[in-house]
Amino acid sequence: MDNRQALGSWLSGPRAAAEEAGVDFGYRGEQLGLPEEGPGSIARPGRRLGALAVDWGLCLLIAYGLLTDGYNQATGNWALLIFFVLGVVTVGTVGFTPGKRLFGLRVVALDTGRANPLRALFRTFLLCIAVPAMIWDRDGRGLHDRLARTVEVRI
Numbered sequence: 654m655d656n657r658q659a660l661g662s663w664l665s666g667p668r669a670a671a672e673e674a675g676v677d678f679g680y681r682g683e684q685l686g687l688p689e690e691g692p693g694s695i696a697r698p699g700r701r702l703g704a705l706a707v708d709w710g711l712c713l714l715i716a717y718g719l720l721t722d723g724y725n726q727a728t729g730n731w732a733l734l735i736f737f738v739l740g741v742v743t744v745g746t747v748g749f750t751p752g753k754r755l756f757g758l759r760v761v762a763l764d765t766g767r768a769n770p771l772r773a774l775f776r777t778f779l780l781c782i783a784v785p786a787m788i789w790d791r792d793g794r795g796l797h798d799r800l801a802r803t804v805e806v807r808i
Contacts, residue, residue, distance in 0.1 A: 682792055687806065692808060696793075696805040704756040707756070709732070712732040712736040713729075760803050762802060
């Protein structure tokens, strides 16, 4: 390896340096037995963030319109509670929230194929904390999905 390659490898990151050395990482979801593209493949970050924005906006609208007088700190707190209940009830029963359905996503359990209410409760609690959702693995799953043994896939 040339010194310029060794010194410049930090620009492209460790994954690019490893791929250049011949390591095959495969595609997202390959280790989980999911297809590379199409229905059943791992949901991309853009769709996931879009679904999250729709769900959060819906919860804010409900909190603003039904529970608080105007937009204040209480609106955000109520919206978080509504977001938690919405996530537990909808993901635990049908596998998706309104935002996920709009973007064509579904939450499935790795072992059974369906997220049960207890797993949805744990996953949504971790999602509301926000930090576990910001830590992703190489498959694009957040820490909240890894700990709940779930994955968000395309419908």
